[in-house]
Amino acid sequence: MMNRFVLSACLVLLFGMSVSAGAEQAKVVSVNQFVEHPALDSVLRGFQDQLREEGFQVDYRVHNAQANMATANLIAQQIVGERPDLVLAIATPSAQAMAQTVKKNPSMQKTPILFSAVTDPLGAGLVKDLQNPGENITGTSDLTPMDQHLALIREFHPELTSLGVIYNSGEANSRALVDLLKAETDKAGIKLEEATVARSSDVFQASRSLVGRAQAVYVPTDNTVVSAFEALAKVCQDNKLPLYAADVDSVPRGAVAALGFDYYEHGRQAGAMAGRIFRGADPASTPVETQQELELHINLPAAQAMGVTIPQALLDRAGKILE
Template identity: 55%
Template sequence: MCVASVAHAGKAVIAVSQFVEHPALDAVLEGFKDELKEGGVDVEYKIYNAHGNMSVVYQIATQIVGDKPDMIVAIATPTAQACVKQYDKVPALAGTPMLFTAITDPLAAGLVSNYEKPGGDITGVSNQMPMGEHLDMIRKFFPQLKKLGVIYNGGEVNSISSLKRLRPAAAERGVELVETTVTNSADVQQAAVSLVGNVDAIFIPTDNTVVSAMDVVVKVCRRSQTPLFVADTDSVSRGAIAALGFDYYLHGRQTGAMAIRILNGEKPADMPVEFQKKLAFHVFPTAAEKMGVTIPEALIKEADIIHK
């Protein structure tokens, strides 16, 4: 398939597969579209959302093949994995570039075999960050933290990768992780309830399934006065106490910049996987109060963004 050029008079057809609706992934798509618009790229988007349903994820991947797009963009690990499998099934996809974004561990997910030289038609932007930094952030609020509850989808590769990195970081800091897994958003409430009284605080990693049900976790934590911390900064405004993480809108813009380079003729095989380095510290004092926590003034002053 011929890759479109920005200078071409016709529109570039970009098929987007998003795993679930939640503020972080929505912000990625918004940033991506804004970057291409400001870059002067004329685009026809075909946007699909699986709403967290794995069977729908694979149906979308098949539909995208039928769209014959000039580029595929996969937002979150499950959708990226489903789209990658189509390259093995459909030889005609060869030469169609694919960008993944908001992916924690592209290697473990089988999207690329090398960060520096991805090879093939696939590259993108990862949201991986050192897990120890999350724990250090939580310990600023609770220096004596001993037990930390974690809720995640055991079927999401990105979450499994996060936990593999979180466990040794917790052990190094003398923190015991109390893990509970879910298979879909309907399981999240019971998972949160099961942690109440058994942990000092709850932490939600960048897990798409749990983040999509963040409002439920917030309600449980408020009722039980259990402090809630997150890796997804967009979830702070929804009621978590604090987060140290990415600006997902900028994450999308970074992905959009890669898309423009590809549409201008660069090959994904030669474009290293990119990582977003800048982290932002978000705090929400009012949310903390509703969970029985008063944030020290010194911590509020450290924050990059204070939610009200």
């Protein structure tokens, strides 16, 4: 009788230890995402899928700032109270909010912070060095090859003399990209016509301001503009103004074409970095990563609506054609 009692007690103890061990294995990941749009949503989905496939149990606390910097800062403060095992900051404004909040909260200075969909981590003040970030923050950069993007638009429009760009000047990533674009258009003798917005509701009017000033419009990976991409696409269609984007997720939303990478895979890349950190890697010595594989996507109905004739050479190179 006693042996059976001891055996039962041992089984209960072992079961309790197993449950406790399982609970310890579950990770808490707090997410500060700047805005909802297909590219950033794909980052989060890819991140989650990667960690799930690696066998991690994760409790996600997902927050969305809806393109409001003040809200991103409030979310960062809320995340401090969540005491997560890791923070994922999606897009530059959210990453900056997290980095600034961490500096003011010693309790967070050992919590790993991963950023994703950040264009210029150095210029945004997130890391000290791309190879050796130096603190508890690292991640994946979506820096755009601006020379290749301008070259693509010129393949569509060999006689291009003016190019419009619409962006939020309050986003550090967008300012950096427009500076790069200006350097390329200056070299090519093309006039860059700028239209800036402060919020997504400004996109429609800013788009209209480019009509008559530009022969085509380019949208960098600007979160504010991309979140209202359909409004921009409508203006371009109504005015036969060809529209090009930096991310392929904007092509089915009305861009003629984009040369970019898959943001879902970008998220998976960040997820793989999170997995290494969970296994003991130090963010301070984990290099910032970028994606190199670019793919051309073309939207035939958008091209027709905007009066664009697509060269056969581009159709032959396209990885995806929407008909």
